[in-house]
Amino acid sequence: MNVSEIDNIKKNICTELCVHLTELDFATDGYLSSFEREDFFSFSNSEAREKLYKQSYYLFMGEVARILEHVEPAVERLSQLLVEADEAVELDMIALIGAKLEAYRSFEERLKSFSESTQAALAKETISPSLLVGEARKLKIAIAEFEKKLKDA
Numbered sequence: 001m002n003v004s005e006i007d008n009i010k011k012n013i014c015t016e017l018c019v020h021l022t023e024l025d026f027a028t029d030g031y032l033s034s035f036e037r038e039d040f041f042s043f044s045n046s047e048a049r050e051k052l053y054k055q056s057y058y059l060f061m062g063e064v065a066r067i068l069e070h071v072e073p074a075v076e077r078l079s080q081l082l083v084e085a086d087e088a089v090e091l092d093m094i095a096l097i098g099a100k101l102e103a104y105r106s107f108e109e110r111l112k113s114f115s116e117s118t119q120a121a122l123a124k125e126t127i128s129p130s131l132l133v134g135e136a137r138k139l140k141i142a143i144a145e146f147e148k149k150l151k152d153a
Helices: 004-032 039-040 047-086 090-122 129-151
Strands: none
Touching: 004 047, 004 090, 004 129, 047 090, 047 129, 090 129
């Protein structure tokens, strides 16, 4: 496989991944909109509110899982493309694809951290909406960083 073929395949995979990341970004926005501003200034323990937090969270995580079902195969194809670039000794392509895979690993770590932090928060007696929102905002940043790296050359 020559460098232009590898580059075209890389561009197609990156475009596909960007579409899914945009979808994930919109889902995260939807999750963030489930919080009401006054919840941040309320110190009472409301079972109804905490039930809503949990319901919104699990709906969001279901959406995340659905989107990741499409992201992971695309990342696998990108990994396979890295092998092909290596076999063709295309050093520039190896570096570009490797950087995109590294960006995915960073995104994956942020997603794991989001999941662990939010699940721990939901397991507590009193749920902190500010913690949930803060973690979701960090996830949005990770999505944007991954997408930016995918759009680099």
